[in-house]
Amino acid sequence: MPLPFDQFAATLDYDDLPDDLLWTLRRSFTDTIGTAAVASTTQMADSARRGALALFGVGNAGASRIILHGGVVSPAGAAMAGAFTVDAVDAHDTTSPCKGHAGFAVFPALLAIADAVKRPVTGAEFAVWLAIAYEVSYRAGLAQHATCDDYHTSGAWTSTGIATAVARALGLTQQHIRHAAGIGEYHGPRSQMMRCIDHPTNLRDGVGWGAPSGVTAAYLAREGFTGAPALTCEQAPAFWEDLGTAWRTVEDTSYKPYPCCRWAHPSIDAAADLMTEHRLTSADISGVLIKTFHNATRLAGHTPATLDEFSYSIAFPVACMIVRGQIGVTELQPETLTDPEILRISTATQLIDDPYYTKISVGKRWAEVTLTCHDGRSFTSLPRSPRGDRDQPLSDSDISQKFHLFSDPVLGRARAEEIKELTGKFDSLGAAGFARLLDLCLTAP
Numbered sequence: 001m002p003l004p005f006d007q008f009a010a011t012l013d014y015d016d017l018p019d020d021l022l023w024t025l026r027r028s029f030t031d032t033i034g035t036a037a038v039a040s041t042t043q044m045a046d047s048a049r050r051g052a053l054a055l056f057g058v059g060n061a062g063a064s065r066i067i068l069h070g071g072v073v074s075p076a077g078a079a080m081a082g083a084f085t086v087d088a089v090d091a092h093d094t095t096s097p098c099k100g101h102a103g104f105a106v107f108p109a110l111l112a113i114a115d116a117v118k119r120p121v122t123g124a125e126f127a128v129w130l131a132i133a134y135e136v137s138y139r140a141g142l143a144q145h146a147t148c149d150d151y152h153t154s155g156a157w158t159s160t161g162i163a164t165a166v167a168r169a170l171g172l173t174q175q176h177i178r179h180a181a182g183i184g185e186y187h188g189p190r191s192q193m194m195r196c197i198d199h200p201t202n203l204r205d206g207v208g209w210g211a212p213s214g215v216t217a218a219y220l221a222r223e224g225f226t227g228a229p230a231l232t233c234e235q236a237p238a239f240w241e242d243l244g245t246a247w248r249t250v251e252d253t254s255y256k257p258y259p260c261c262r263w264a265h266p267s268i269d270a271a272a273d274l275m276t277e278h279r280l281t282s283a284d285i286s287g288v289l290i291k292t293f294h295n296a297t298r299l300a301g302h303t304p305a306t307l308d309e310f311s312y313s314i315a316f317p318v319a320c321m322i323v324r325g326q327i328g329v330t331e332l333q334p335e336t337l338t339d340p341e342i343l344r345i346s347t348a349t350q351l352i353d354d355p356y357y358t359k360i361s362v363g364k365r366w367a368e369v370t371l372t373c374h375d376g377r378s379f380t381s382l383p384r385s386p387r388g389d390r391d392q393p394l395s396d397s398d399i400s401q402k403f404h405l406f407s408d409p410v411l412g413r414a415r416a417e418e419i420k421e422l423t424g425k426f427d428s429l430g431a432a433g434f435a436r437l438l439d440l441c442l443t444a445p
Helices: 005-011 019-039 043-055 075-087 103-116 123-147 155-169 174-187 193-198 207-222 248-252 262-277 307-311 315-324 334-338 340-347 355-360 396-411 413-423 431-442
Strands: 285-292 349-353 367-373 378-380
Touching: 005 123, 005 155, 005 174, 019 075, 019 103, 019 123, 019 248, 019 396, 019 413, 043 075, 043 307, 075 103, 075 207, 103 123, 103 155, 103 207, 103 431, 123 155, 123 248, 123 431, 155 174, 155 207, 174 207, 262 285, 262 315, 262 367, 285 315, 315 340, 315 349, 334 340, 340 349, 396 413, 413 431
Parallel strands: 285 349
Antiparallel strands: 285 367, 367 378
16 A cells, blocks of 8 residues: 555654665755855845845744855745745756656745754654655655646645645644645645746746745644645645655755756756867857757847846857856856857857657757857767766766855855754754754854
8 A cells, every 4th residue: 555645744853764865865965055045145035035024024933044145034935035046046956757846945935844843853853754744745746747748837836845844843743744845836836837937037946935835735724724725735646656765865966067947958068078178169050950859948048137037048158158258156146248259159159949859858858969060060969868867977076076166155165164064964863963063054154
């Protein structure tokens, strides 16, 4: 018999967590805080923090600090501000089968709960919360995508996983956990992802409202509010049959080397490889042709005017890679958007909606790039999917370099190094050690 999701959430123990799952959760912790560091400097993060401070005062649920800021609000307010913050730079962990992300919602929400509860929290306990949140989020996301015609944002299904995990963190009964998931699913934002692809704004991937919806759901369930069933958890059995015996979190989590939409990554990788293999410089390039799947071609973005438009573009990041050989912190600065050489190549880029790549881009993302030179030469890549997927994983060194690239300029090398060390073993930390990690993650630079 399949294990009911509410029983799974109520009974999961640290000893049930396999080594590869813990390895994934440690990686995601490090990667998410690194992304949060650079993201905390953005206008979007500042707006979200000011909104949370204006609207989410501290009540009897306890006080939570906003990630890498320290402002004190309610747990729901900290979840909102934190999720918007991490989503401000599109570099967080990802799940291609769900066409979205979980860590940027899960970590701000659960860090807020760990900060608010009036008792010590150990790293092992936090690992159980994370495992529940990721696993329920991924499976609810798969179920939602399989049963809904519209393509909804990650906030629509992470709200269910967060509600379930927060209910467990609050020590609720199995029945209350079931109602929390139903409330979280019902109130989760069914925001349309392609709207923000076509018209990029600070709304991004919906988690700024999905995370607080999940947190709120658990507290409502604690007070007797009902909401069961969560349809994605209880009426889509194919996605839950191996719950507790197989881990979608391990199979489906991947990491992004570049701070922009995952759909652009295979094209960026292909262009980078062609530039290196043929010893080209940007001065050699007269045009770029990208064949890829349909939704990726809607990442037009030839001349982005904002960081939101940069994140949801494909031509401009590819041009960045061709001109600068990287897409890092420097490329997130406003002056990059007016770089004449990047704009020259970006506006000379043609996107092709290829039916074959659309057909095979299910659970994967495919693209093919052709670079044309002024002297008439042209070079075409092999079809490829992005670096960082499970079949082309980033190494531990890659994750570390990315973390320091994003965090050192904001936090300083010493604090960043301590965060990396503690997130890399967070589940082994006792209450005092985990409290230290909370302080490092939740106080201002």
